[in-house]
Amino acid sequence: MLEHIDIPPTHKKRLVIIGGGFAGMNLAKKIDSKIFQTVLFDKNNYHTFQPLLYQVAGAGLEPESVCSPLRKILKNIKDIHFRMLKVDRVDLDKKVVFTARGTLEYDYLVVASGAKTNFFGNANFKATTLPLKELTDSIALRNHILMSLEASLLEKDPMKRKALRTFVIVGGGPTGVELAGALAELSHHVLPKDYPGIDMKEVTVYLIEGLSRLLSAMSEKAGLHADRDLTRLGVTVMLNTKLNRYDGENLYLEDGTSIAAGTVVWAAGVEAATIDGFPEASMNRKRLNVNDFNQVLMPDGGGCMDSVFALGDCAYMPSPKFERGLPAIAPAAIQQGRFLAKNLFLKESGKPMKPFFYKDKGTMATIGRNLAVADMKNRTVSGFWGWILWMVIHLWFLIGFRNKAVVLVNWMWSYLTYDRGLRIIVPQEVRLIQCQDRGCLVKKNPMAALYSSKPKT
Ligand SMILES: Cc1cc2nc3c(=O)[nH]c(=O)nc-3n(C[C@H](O)[C@H](O)[C@H](O)COP(=O)(O)OP(=O)(O)OC[C@H]3O[C@@H](n4cnc5c(N)ncnc54)[C@H](O)[C@@H]3O)c2cc1C
Numbered sequence: 001m002l003e004h005i006d007i008p009p010t011h012k013k014r015l016v017i018i019g020g021g022f023a024g025m026n027l028a029k030k031i032d033s034k035i036f037q038t039v040l041f042d043k044n045n046y047h048t049f050q051p052l053l054y055q056v057a058g059a060g061l062e063p064e065s066v067c068s069p070l071r072k073i074l075k076n077i078k079d080i081h082f083r084m085l086k087v088d089r090v091d092l093d094k095k096v097v098f099t100a101r102g103t104l105e106y107d108y109l110v111v112a113s114g115a116k117t118n119f120f121g122n123a124n125f126k127a128t129t130l131p132l133k134e135l136t137d138s139i140a141l142r143n144h145i146l147m148s149l150e151a152s153l154l155e156k157d158p159m160k161r162k163a164l165r166t167f168v169i170v171g172g173g174p175t176g177v178e179l180a181g182a183l184a185e186l187s188h189h190v191l192p193k194d195y196p197g198i199d200m201k202e203v204t205v206y207l208i209e210g211l212s213r214l215l216s217a218m219s220e221k222a223g224l225h226a227d228r229d230l231t232r233l234g235v236t237v238m239l240n241t242k243l244n245r246y247d248g249e250n251l252y253l254e255d256g257t258s259i260a261a262g263t264v265v266w267a268a269g270v271e272a273a274t275i276d277g278f279p280e281a282s283m284n285r286k287r288l289n290v291n292d293f294n295q296v297l298m299p300d301g302g303g304c305m306d307s308v309f310a311l312g313d314c315a316y317m318p319s320p321k322f323e324r325g326l327p328a329i330a331p332a333a334i335q336q337g338r339f340l341a342k343n344l345f346l347k348e349s350g351k352p353m354k355p356f357f358y359k360d361k362g363t364m365a366t367i368g369r370n371l372a373v374a375d376m377k378n379r380t381v382s383g384f385w386g387w388i389l390w391m392v393i394h395l396w397f398l399i400g401f402r403n404k405a406v407v408l409v410n411w412m413w414s415y416l417t418y419d420r421g422l423r424i425i426v427p428q429e430v431r432l433i434q435c436q437d438r439g440c441l442v443k444k445n446p447m448a449a450l451y452s453s454k455p456k457t
Contacts, residue, residue: 005102007081010037013348016097016106018087018275020047020070022330023312024112025399026337033078035348039104041097043086045070048135049398051330052407054175056138057145058182059190059423060414063135065406068399087113089276092308108307108344111288111296112337115270115313115328124245125170129266132175139426141265145183146425148262153197160249163260165202168251170243171268172209173217174365177226179267180207181368184233189418205235206259210268212240215373217327218363221380222373229367270328272314287316287325292355294340311336319358326358330397335359366390369415 007014013036017024020042028040046067055061074080085099096103117131130144131137145167152164167183169176187203207214207230213223214230214237227237242254250258272287281299282289288310289297294317295304312333316325326332336356343353364374364386372386381389391411398404413419 003102005104012037013107015108019112023333023337030341038080053138054179057141111310113273116273118269118271129264164262166261167263168206168261169265172214176267225382284316
């Protein structure tokens, strides 16, 4: 029998928020503490600014500068209680959330648990490729890239050596485009100084996309700009390319060809990080169906759950412009979080809630130094001005003055010196994962054997 989680008893309405990301954190910051006692659960004790994770992976930013401790963010908010716990499931009838350390009753529940990497059910890619969704992923990827380069200098076999210097990114969305650009720049400006022994012609970056163009969620013009700029940076962009499987050394494509690569990054998609306890039929594209007030919809047109809401990446809210649901991007999550705080106030004051309208301020992706694309209301801004816009907006949304200052200094340093100061390999345990495809145990980090200090047996 699970115990109750220790939260002070209250006469106020208890609001439980699952997830301190963009949506949950903005809701928590705006909620009226005179009416609500707020309990925020997150499996981590920090908020992650995911748009800059690729820069951590590319040794451009330190991990701490893209994260903020949730307790620090919330320290001036009254009657808020943070518990670092993963919520495993909810009981919607009894209005209780379940965690490994106990249960808690709620009056209002808000699911803001974001998204997780989507491998589309492919166990082989899940076991062998490297994702980029969480802070830990970005550190693991940075380690892997640097370790592969170190190992390549020790490798005698020319084919294996070339493979260790080959980086494949799967998925031509903003994350894939940004990471490909960052790796190409690393190979142009930083690696030649650090690794004079490496023939830079052997350092190859591939960006593989299944559709006919990059940045399919952005304008065609933005996709073409990204393709052209990445190609100029030396990235091999492969469109209309489908994958078969990866064995840790070779990436096999559906057309029968293969690429020998020591690094395959999976940036091909995300799916909602849903919580158990919701009926399957309340989901659409694995996101929780919500109405215009972000209330979770019951299955089969049975109305909505009066006191249960979903926000951000895990909510499916279609609109006339976004028939397949609002985009899974930070501005949508931020706006929904802030708006729900107002609506909960209205609801508790006995007034009708207002419908949410997404203010689409545009989308953007950076490709590299002086290169970015931004789809604004009526036009696409690219090149230098797109890049400036990208930097200003990302600095603006980054949490905390210290982080803004550290990131700005890092960017200025990199711009002036063409250097990246964070090329440290932090030793990490390598997890063993069952690779069903091959019926054997392979290392999650498939090239680990190659850069192991132990002699091969
Ligand atoms: C690599 C990458 C690059 C991106 N680049 C951009 C970009 O350039 N621009 C842009 O607008 N968007 C970008 N996005 C998307 C953007 O980050 C998301 O849309 C946004 O974070 C969604 O906010 P959210 O609050 O819904 O979820 P998140 O910010 O993901 O927050 C979810 C929170 O819930 C917590 N959580 C999850 N499950 C549980 C559980 N069971 N119990 C407790 N806590 C839980 C997580 O720890 C996390 O803190 C990017 C995403 C990634 C991965």
